[in-house]
């Protein structure tokens with residue numbers, strides 16, 4: 001199944017749910033969007049367009065596109081925010097059930113670590129607990145910058 005209504009990842013891509021910042025990059029098999037969760041401005045999501053719930057089920061085309069796109073998204077997320085480290089994470093469980101896989105590409109700044117007093121998974125928990133979402137305006141501006149960087153890098 002390529003698109004599943006009721007799946008948040010599919011709904012965001014298909015426009016059934018509001019996606020702040022809109023689509024940042026559309027690949028052949030994968031798409032890049034700004035994260036809708038409270039993980040900070042410049043956090044990107046890299047996910048297959050197809051509804052897939054495990055990495056093991058990725059097609060050859062999806063798997064081939066994934067590595068270079070994660071690298072590029074990480075480079076761009078770092079450049080957008082000045083972060084000294086960019087996490088790449090894949091949990092993709094909702095309510096303890098496998099859901100549409102989506103890689104989180106999260107730029108982490110020194111300021112975020114100091115504000116929450118931690119890093120790594122603890123920082124992600126702290127950010128979810130704080131629940132602070134960037135404004136749609138800030139996301140839109142970040143997404144536009146990200147989109148231009150993707151277009152420029154992939155044009156070379």
Ligand SMILES: [Zn+2]
Pocket residue numbers: 003004007008009010011050051052100
């Ligand atoms: Zn889906």
